[in-house]
């Protein structure tokens with residue numbers, strides 16, 4: 155069996171998605187998600203110019219060999235563009251292998267470790283009261299876990315909170331990056347009040363999460379972790395940027411609030427020190443950005459040795475292809491923690507028909523052979539690419555510098 159052709163499909167049914175399709179000489183095909191929010195076309199060029207020509211004629215069943223061929227063959231190791239491109243190939247090849255076996259992907263990985271996977275949704279609001287209403291709406295929909303992000307008095311707009319009341323939070327900006335003004339002191343004073351209000355209204359059982367979006371220093375994050383301890387967070391996410399991994403060691407000395415990190419990681423080596431030192435509790439690397447199933451499986455295995463569980467990134471800026479593959483992975487992986495879930499728009503769901511489903515705060519994996527997600531290429535053509543970016547923060551005096 156040979157890879158006969160492969161190509162990328164760029165579509166924007168509400169936001170941009172990049173999909174790689176690999177077709178074998180026997181007619182079986184697989185698809186992989188290659189979406190890198192705000193840098194989409196860099197991955198398209200990487201795939202089209204460098205990866206696809208090297209795939210033609212190879213045996214699609216040799217997933218492990220192709221992974222190492224692409225990783226080592228690039229010479230320039232790691233990086234989000236490279237690893238997203240490799241991930242898309244890997245996801246498509248696992249899709250093909252599972253289709254050839256006539257099995258849903260989770261069966262190839264080792265079968266079910268659980269019947270359903272818990273997800274968390276996003277509640278955001280301009281202020282505490284409107285945020286609590288959004289939490290209530292999620293609870294009514296059956297969610298057992300909710301990420302809670304509210305506006306802060308004195309900060310005009312905050313990344314992570316919906317720009318318009320009642321609309322879902324959209325991570326990307328149209329066109330070029332917007333700039334936000336950030337006040338660490340106002341934020342740190344406000345977050346404990348938000349979680350006090352959440353516990354007061356919803357009681358002890360609801361799992362609550364919070365994302366800091368890399369905006370604090372280690373000692374500031376330590377203070378926040380301590381301050382929210384009474385409210386028993388499921389996790390505190392990306393409380394500091396993770397390039398300085400020892401920063402997590404400092405945070406750890408001060409708080410028992412569980413820590414999650416890794417949505418911007420693209421390899422095992424970004425997570426290795428954090429895991430081996432038991433400085434984190436949840437690893438958020440995604441299949442799409444960290445080299446696909448073949449590589450994320452290695453991260454999960456290392457994590458399992460140190461009691462670190464998975465909590466994969468699952469925003470709207472990853473396509474249903476990634477979500478579908480992730481639900482199979484989550485159903486199998488022994489050290490599963492939770493899965494993030496931001497529902498896609500109806501337009502996106504129509505372009506990417508899929509068989510995973512949401513039920514009572516969980517995802518239920520499908521039984522279709524492969525990862526269970528397809529793409530309607532005719533429909534995809536109706537939504538041309540639009541440039542998008544992620545915003546930046548400045549401190550109140552205009553300073554952009556912030557590790």
Ligand SMILES: O=C(O)[C@@H](O)[C@H](O)[C@H](O)CO
Nearest residue numbers: 191314325365417469471
């Ligand atoms: O809030 C989150 O963790 C996500 O919205 C990420 O910021 C986004 O997916 C980046 O592309």
Ligand SMILES: [Mg+2]
Nearest residue numbers: 365391392417
């Ligand atoms: Mg995040």
